[in-house]
Amino acid sequence: MPESHGVVIGLHAAIVAVNDMQPHVLVVRRAPAHAQGDAPSESGLPFGPFEPAHHRTLEIGLRSWVEDQTSLRLGYVEQLYTFGDRDRYVDAPDESGRMVSVGYLALTRAEANPPSAESSWHGWYSHFPWEDWRGGEPKLISDVIAPRLRKWAKAGGTPGQAAGRRDRIALCFGGDGIQWDEEKVLERYELLYEAGLVAEAGRDRQLQKDKSPKDATLGNKMGAAMQFDHRRILATAMGRLRGKLKYRPVVFELMPETFTLLELQRTVEAISGVELHKQNFRRLVEREGLVEQTGEQSSHTMGRPAALFRYRREVLKERPAPGVRVRGRG
Numbered sequence: 150m151p152e153s154h155g156v157v158i159g160l161h162a163a164i165v166a167v168n169d170m171q172p173h174v175l176v177v178r179r180a181p182a183h184a185q186g187d188a189p190s191e192s193g194l195p196f197g198p199f200e201p202a203h204h205r206t207l208e209i210g211l212r213s214w215v216e217d218q219t220s221l222r223l224g225y226v227e228q229l230y231t232f233g234d235r236d237r238y239v240d241a242p243d244e245s246g247r248m249v250s251v252g253y254l255a256l257t258r259a260e261a262n263p264p265s266a267e268s269s270w271h272g273w274y275s276h277f278p279w280e281d282w283r284g285g286e287p288k289l290i291s292d293v294i295a296p297r298l299r300k301w302a303k304a305g306g307t308p309g310q311a312a313g314r315r316d317r318i319a320l321c322f323g324g325d326g327i328q329w330d331e332e333k334v335l336e337r338y339e340l341l342y343e344a345g346l347v348a349e350a351g352r353d354r355q356l357q358k359d360k361s362p363k364d365a366t367l368g369n370k371m372g373a374a375m376q377f378d379h380r381r382i383l384a385t386a387m388g389r390l391r392g393k394l395k396y397r398p399v400v401f402e403l404m405p406e407t408f409t410l411l412e413l414q415r416t417v418e419a420i421s422g423v424e425l426h427k428q429n430f431r432r433l434v435e436r437e438g439l440v441e442q443t444g445e446q447s448s449h450t451m452g453r454p455a456a457l458f459r460y461r462r463e464v465l466k467e468r469p470a471p472g473v474r475v476r477g478r479g
Contacts, residue, residue, distance in 0.1 A: 158199040159250035160211040161379070163229070166259035170415045173259060173270040174375055174383060179376065192271065192382065196250070197340045202466055218380030220265035222315035223449050224400045229385050232378065250440065254404035273387060274422075276372045276380055280334060280387070283424045290322060293370055294346065298322070301344040327367065331421050334388040338381060341371070348374035349381075391421050394473050398439060401460040402409045409447050409455040410434065412429040415475050433473065438464050 164175040167404035176192040204210030212223050220383060229252040279289050298318050305311035321337045323329040328434045342350045346367060352355045352374070376389065393399050399415055434440055441461045446454035 151206065155247075156209075157248050159196055159234075159248050160199055160207060160214055161194050161250050161252045161382050162211055162223070162226075162255050163194055163198040163224070163252065163383050164219075164255040164257060165273070165386065165390065165403070165420075166257050167416050167419050168259040168270060172273045172417050172419045174273045174276075174278050174386075175219060175221065175264060175268055176271050176375070177268045189348075189378040191375065191378045195268070196379075199251075207251055208253070211251075215255075215288060218265075219268040221257070221268075223255045223257065227253050227254050227389075227398070228252075229382070229389055232382065239378065250382070252382045252385060254389055256390075256399060258405065271373070274372075276375065276383060277338070277387065278370075279337065280331075280422050282329065282331070282422050283418055286329075289370065293367070294322070294341070296338075297346055298344055301346075313388070318399065329423075331423055332388050332392045334386075334391065335381070335384040338384040342381075347371050347380070347429050349378070394420060398464065398473075399462065400473060401439075404460070407443055407445070407457040407459050410440075411455065413440070413458070430473075439471075439473070 162175075166173050166175070175195065178192050178193055195218045197210075197213045197218070199207055199210045204213065208226060208228075211226070215221055215223055227410045231249060231251050233247070233249040259268060259270060279287050279294060281287060296315075302311055302314035317340055319325040320329050321333055321340050329381065338347070341347050345351065345354075348367075372380075375383065390399065394417060400413070400420070403416055403420075404413065410431055412425075413434065414425055414427065417430070418425055438461060440458040441457055443457045445457045447457050448454060
């Protein structure tokens with residue numbers, strides 16, 4: 150008879166807000182599992198196990214865990230993906246059970262939801278510094294990532310394997326006639342993990358007693374690591390949100406009730422990580438009928454007061470896919 154193993158269902162939330170024109174994710178800090186002595190705490194997403202006796206649905210369980218850990222009551226929530234790889238929790242290798250996690254994306258307004266003492270808002274580009282192209286291609290890519298990925302591709306074994314790695318690099322980071330695709334956040338992170346360029350790769354190899362070489366010279370250049378595979382879950386949420394901006398009006402879940410068109414543009418840019426052409430963006434928003442003027446003006450802008458707008462909820466009844474079709478300046 151095959152050996153039986155228990156399965157624990159975990160619930161994880163990537164809770165996103167935009168504050169001061171920067172996208173943030175809510176994190177909590179915990180001591181690493183099986184830590185010895187005074188091991189430093191690690192940042193991670195709010196999560197906890199699904200308890201069938203207490204949680205009628207998975208989403209109810211998620212909302213309960215988030216409120217317990219952060220004092221935040223979630224509004225908009227959608228299920229992302231189920232993560233079930235065997236070694237996701239490799240710092241507990243002797244446990245017979247497997248943690249299968251259901252990841253969720255949640256959107257909120259930071260000013261309306263200050264974090265509890267046990268949680269804090271982190272800029273998501275602190276975890277993914279190569280994803281912010283608002284000022285052009287990050288130097289991290291040309292100075293650090295590209296040369297190390299080229300070296301990794303050359304070490305691919307057979308010529309065919311090396312060519313396959315080069316193709317993956319071009320698809321993820323652009324090049325060879327392929328443009329940067331802001332939605333491929335997860336693909337880029339998984340490529341960097343496989344190449345051993347993010348801290349989680351070295352940590353997991355060590356826990357698995359894998360003696361393959363790792364690059365110890367990167368330090369914190371490749372962004373802040375997260376507990377377990379939480380950076381992978383966050384990458385999934387980032388890619389989902391960037392894609393969904395284009396066909397659903399989810400950006401308004403991050404906006405105050407009234408806003409200027411420039412504030413709306415800066416929020417879309419913050420999430421997508423690309424700079425947008427001002428006039429093209431305004432024409433798009435007006436053509437799609439996403440907003441309407443309130444008749445009032447903002448007193449918080451420099452120079453002339455700007456018109457205030459609000460989201461037109463009727464647009465959901467008018468078209469099946471109303472969204473902001475992001476296209477960068479390039």
